Amino acid sequence: MMNSSGAAVEARGLTVVRGNRTVLRGLDFTVRPGRITGLLGPSGCGKSTLMRAVVGTQAKVAGTLLVLGSPAGHATLRPCVGYVTQDPSVYADLTVRQNLDYFAAILRPGRRHRDARRADVARVLAEVDLADRADALAGALSGGQLARVSLAVALLGTPELLVLDEPTVGLDPVLRRDLWNLFHRLADEHGTTLLVSSHVMDEAERCHRLLLMREGAILADGTPGALRTAARADTVEAAFLHLVDRAATRQETAE
Numbered sequence: 001m002m003n004s005s006g007a008a009v010e011a012r013g014l015t016v017v018r019g020n021r022t023v024l025r026g027l028d029f030t031v032r033p034g035r036i037t038g039l040l041g042p043s044g045c046g047k048s049t050l051m052r053a054v055v056g057t058q059a060k061v062a063g064t065l066l067v068l069g070s071p072a073g074h075a076t077l078r079p080c081v082g083y084v085t086q087d088p089s090v091y092a093d094l095t096v097r098q099n100l101d102y103f104a105a106i107l108r109p110g111r112r113h114r115d116a117r118r119a120d121v122a123r124v125l126a127e128v129d130l131a132d133r134a135d136a137l138a139g140a141l142s143g144g145q146l147a148r149v150s151l152a153v154a155l156l157g158t159p160e161l162l163v164l165d166e167p168t169v170g171l172d173p174v175l176r177r178d179l180w181n182l183f184h185r186l187a188d189e190h191g192t193t194l195l196v197s198s199h200v201m202d203e204a205e206r207c208h209r210l211l212l213m214r215e216g217a218i219l220a221d222g223t224p225g226a227l228r229t230a231a232r233a234d235t236v237e238a239a240f241l242h243l244v245d246r247a248a249t250r251q252e253t254a255e
Helices: 047-055 096-107 111-127 143-155 173-190 201-206 224-231 236-254
Strands: 009-018 021-031 036-040 061-067 081-084 161-165 193-198 209-214 217-222
Touching (some): 009 047, 021 047, 021 217, 047 081, 047 161, 096 143, 111 143, 161 173, 173 193, 173 201, 201 236, 209 236, 217 236
Parallel strands (some): 161 193
Antiparallel strands (some): 009 061
């Protein structure tokens, strides 16, 4: 599925207000299909709120938000969108395989799908390199292994869109590298669209395109190279800081 513009995700005037605070401020952006779009910015800038809006779990969303051609949260999107939250969303008292069997049964209920579910579980165990821990209790796993179980759940059913909220936070450099290699395989070999949030600026270089956020607004949208060139900076982090300073100067001038 895709909307008429060819975008996997398209937002126009996307706004979220909680209490007296505007968390997202009239965002306009698109996420291209089959690519990795990085959503980068400091903690508290609205990244998680934006991701919840995309998957349809955020309340009081105003504006237009289309996901794979349908309004965000539409029932038809459930098998098409995988979502990984910051905290592992698995059952600690079940094994890795039991967790995956359970979620696979939700996606494909009924006896006639049993063989397809088993094949799907075996596939995602291999993709996240947890086949040798399939019968371990989730509660006995390390933080990095739990993160991979959550990712495996999101990969069930081969979703068209993966929304990953800080999937590498707290992980060691080797595991972070391995996960990013997996993200690129999903995009390059399966055409999966990935929206990945992070506050770690060095991960920006691993994305095809970036949305840089601060205080509920998008400061810039472009490839890592284009953003560095525009800011005359050597790194995306330096480009981001340049954009922050420029926005602050404009605000002071307006006042």
